Amino acid sequence: MSTVAEESAVIAKTKELCAEIAADPEFIRLQKSVETFLGDDAARLQYQSVHQRGEELHQKKHAGIELSDAEIRDFEAARETLFQNKIVLNFLQAQKELEELQSEIGKYVGMTLELGRVPTDEEMEESHSGGGCCGGHGGGGCGC
Template sequence: MTLLTETSPVMEKTRELCAAIAADGHFAKLQKDVERFLDDDAARLMYQTVHERGEELHHKQHAGVKLAPTEIREFEAARDELMRNEVASAFLDAQGELESLQRTIGKYVNMTLELGRVPTDKDIAEAEKGGCCGGGGCGC
């Protein structure tokens, strides 16, 4: 039996983890915030505009072009307006929390595969500081 067969203990626990996430009330709220954003054309357009403008300014700056104060002010005003939009703001918060959840679960699984055991709090703390198995400093 391999680890990835449908009836393996690893896959059963993976499904249990997924079920726990899906059943969590806070997760359901985050999903609703994302869905509400996806259904709101105005909020999506505002987000897309700010995102594209931010990338444009970043590329200009990275290329060594000095940004005009008006460009910066206009971008900041658009970003502030985006953050005042309740739907867009809730989406951005939800997106951040969901990404953090994904990163944290991934970190635990990756460290388990690297270490051959469940990582301890100390292992996690060291990885976050860039130590063993976090920054590749120990050959992991």
Template sequence: MTLLAETSAVMTKTRELCAAIADDAHFTKLQQAVERFLSDDGARLMYQTVHQRGEELHHKQHSGVKLAPTEIREFEAARDALMSNEVAAAFLDAQDELESLQKTIGKYVNMTLELGRVPTEQDIAESEKGGCCGGGGCGC
């Protein structure tokens, strides 16, 4: 039997982890914030506008073009308005937290595969500082 077989211990525990995440009250709250944002056309449009304008300014700046103070002020005002929108702010917070959860779980799984054991707190701390397996400096 392989690790990916439907009845393997690894797949059973993977489904248990997924169930624990899906059943968590805080996760449900984060999902609701995302769904609320997706159903709010005004918040979505505001987000898209700020995101696109930020990309435009970023590309302009990296092309060597100096940004005009009015461009910066207008962008900052739009960003501030976005952050003061309760639905959009909750979405952005939820998005950050969900991405952090995904990265943390991924880090543990990746380090387990690399180390051949469950990573310790010290292993995780070293990887965050760019240590052996985090920075790739030891051939991991």
């Protein structure tokens, strides 16, 4: 029977982990921050506008076009205003924490698949500090 078969013990435990994550009060709080942001048209528009302007300035700079002081000031002012929006700040923090959670879970699973056992706390610490296989980036195929 395949390890990834719908009825396998690995998939059953994965589903349990997912249920545990979904029920975690901190995860629920983070999801609520994301949902609040997504439901607030003004906050989303403000965020998108600043993000888009930042991308435009980055592309201009990358293309060798010098940015004017006014362009930089305008962008920084818009960005500062954006960071005063509590809904946006909560969204950005939630997004960061959710990405960290996803990364941490991925590292545990990845290292388990590489090592053939659950990694120790020390091995996890090494992966965070850039040590371990492939400089802590994991992922096989690197001659480790």
